[in-house]
Amino acid sequence: MEHEPQSRLAPAGEPDWLTLGQAAKYLGVAQSTIRKWSDQGRVPAFYTPGGHRRYRRRDLDNFLERSGPGGTSKGPLVLIVDDDDRLREYIRVNLEMEGYAVREAGSADEGLDVLEESTPDLVLLDVMMPHVDGWEMLRRLQERHGVGGIPVIMFSGKLDERSALEATSRGAQGFIGKPFNPQDLIDQTKQLLPT
Numbered sequence: 716m717e718h719e720p721q722s723r724l725a726p727a728g729e730p731d732w733l734t735l736g737q738a739a740k741y742l743g744v745a746q747s748t749i750r751k752w753s754d755q756g757r758v759p760a761f762y763t764p765g766g767h768r769r770y771r772r773r774d775l776d777n778f779l780e781r782s783g784p785g786g787t788s789k790g791p792l793v794l795i796v797d798d799d800d801r802l803r804e805y806i807r808v809n810l811e812m813e814g815y816a817v818r819e820a821g822s823a824d825e826g827l828d829v830l831e832e833s834t835p836d837l838v839l840l841d842v843m844m845p846h847v848d849g850w851e852m853l854r855r856l857q858e859r860h861g862v863g864g865i866p867v868i869m870f871s872g873k874l875d876e877r878s879a880l881e882a883t884s885r886g887a888q889g890f891i892g893k894p895f896n897p898q899d900l901i902d903q904t905k906q907l908l909p910t
Contacts, residue, residue: 731772732761738770742779743805748812752778779808790814790910792833796826796852797841797870806839809901814910823847827855835865837908839900840887842871842878853885862886866907868900 738758739746753760753768758778760768793815795803800821807817818835820826823844829835838856842849849869856865868889869882882890889903 733770733772733775735768735770738768738775741770741772741775742808743801744808744812748809752812779804790816791836791908792816792818793904793908794818794820794826794829794835794838796820796823796838796844796849798822798844799841806900810904813901813905815904815908823849823852823855826852830856830859834860837904838865838867839904840867840869842869842882850881850885853887857886863888868903868907870900 733741735746735749739749742749749758749770750768752758753770758770759774760770762768790813793810795806795810795817796819797803797806798821803819803821807819810817818829818833820829824847826838826840840849840852844852849871853867853869856867863886866888867886868891869887870891871878872892878892879890888907891899891903
């Protein structure tokens with residue numbers, strides 16, 4: 716075990732230690748994802764004498780900071796527009812793991828501001844948001860960049876055929892209902908925008 720820098724023994728009695736399941740929940744990712752991250756050395760893992768992984772909360776916080784807005788990813792740029800902070804973070808962490816650069820916006824207005832600064836390769840856009848909804852943001856985005864100028868995947872709390880058809884007829888390249896399996900969103904992202 717000495718040849719692996721991540722394979723340290725967890726000090727007994729130190730409070731802030733999380734199991735694999737707790738750490739995955741804390742970061743909002745699947746257990747397989749955090750296992751992969753610790754195997755790659757992106758998240759330090761400590762091991763109990765029985766071989767179980769333990770994670771220090773401050774290491775997880777540092778990881779979130781590093782992979783947050785302004786992180787170092789150089790892949791295709793994805794803009795996530797959703798008023799749900801936790802969901803945005805969840806999607807961001809999963810997409811960054813797949814090699815995408817990610818910008819976040821908590822409202823349509825914020826998303827439109829981001830579009831002034833940079834042109835993303837793909838926009839993930841929530842339909843239901845206060846003030847300006849996703850349909851209106853889609854319309855404004857298309858006014859600036861043309862229909863299909865920037866691919867858009869829309870998602871909504873209610874999945875019905877009408878919303879999915881409406882998204883397509885308004886020029887979106889995809890539609891997913893919430894709550895959704897984030898893997899579906901990642902798969903659709905990869906189909907439209909390979910890394």
